[in-house]
Amino acid sequence: MAAEQILTLAIVGVTLGVVEGVKPGPLLTVVIRETLSGGFRAGVRAAAAPLFTDGPMIVASLLAAGWIATQPAVLLLISVLGALFLVKMGVECFSIEPPEVELSDTSTSGSLRRGVLTNLLNPNVYVFWFLIGGPLMASAAVEEPLAPLAYALAFLFTLVMAKVTIAWLFDRSRGQLSARGYRITLGACGIAMLGFAAGFAYQAYLLYPQVA
Numbered sequence: 191m192a193a194e195q196i197l198t199l200a201i202v203g204v205t206l207g208v209v210e211g212v213k214p215g216p217l218l219t220v221v222i223r224e225t226l227s228g229g230f231r232a233g234v235r236a237a238a239a240p241l242f243t244d245g246p247m248i249v250a251s252l253l254a255a256g257w258i259a260t261q262p263a264v265l266l267l268i269s270v271l272g273a274l275f276l277v278k279m280g281v282e283c284f285s286i287e288p289p290e291v292e293l294s295d296t297s298t299s300g301s302l303r304r305g306v307l308t309n310l311l312n313p314n315v316y317v318f319w320f321l322i323g324g325p326l327m328a329s330a331a332v333e334e335p336l337a338p339l340a341y342a343l344a345f346l347f348t349l350v351m352a353k354v355t356i357a358w359l360f361d362r363s364r365g366q367l368s369a370r371g372y373r374i375t376l377g378a379c380g381i382a383m384l385g386f387a388a389g390f391a392y393q394a395y396l397l398y399p400q401v402a
Contacts, residue, residue, distance in 0.1 A: 192334045203345035206322070211356070218356065222356070222357070230357060237354045239302065273387045275317060275322065276386050
């Protein structure tokens with residue numbers, strides 16, 4: 191049972207990591223710009239930003255997960271908010287355009303610093319960890335303490351690797367990445383997000399009798 195929970199949370203982490211990794215946003219824009227202006231290595235440095243910015247949020251979420259799991263009312267509220275946030279993200283995947291980057295005279299040095307600053311100033315990073323990461327880890331923390339860690343590590347690794355892959359594709363294609371292929375990928379991510387939103391809503395439904 192413990193191994194099954196750990197594997198399940200790891201798979202969820204990988205899935206959400208892919209979704210967050212390919213979905214256009216401030217950090218992905220920086221990764222692409224750094225790749226086109228400074229090469230693949232510069233893009234990789236920018237893509238590594240979550241390793242430095244998400245660490246404190248992961249620790250805070252892990253520490254809070256155990257407490258959240260013992261507070262049905264708090265978990266219910268977070269589950270509802272998380273479901274709404276996931277629906278918003280899922281719907282956006284069907285309408286947003288692939289990222290377009292205008293190159294400037296920005297120095298090719300300091301790619302990691304620019305990626306870190308961009309991620310630190312992105313409010314969605316904080317919202318994601320405390321509305322999505324928190325409930326997911328809390329749901330498994332009571333029965334298997336290692337499951338939340340498996341989720342966090344799998345998510346973080348996959349998130350970075352997804353952005354590194356995009357940096358590689360842009361480097362090889364010199365910025366001419368297929369818009370159609372990217373939209374298909376985003377559509378698949380949108381479906382995955384809506385599926386997770388349904389799971390959060392179902393969790394809230396199960397929690398409601400404990401709070402009412």
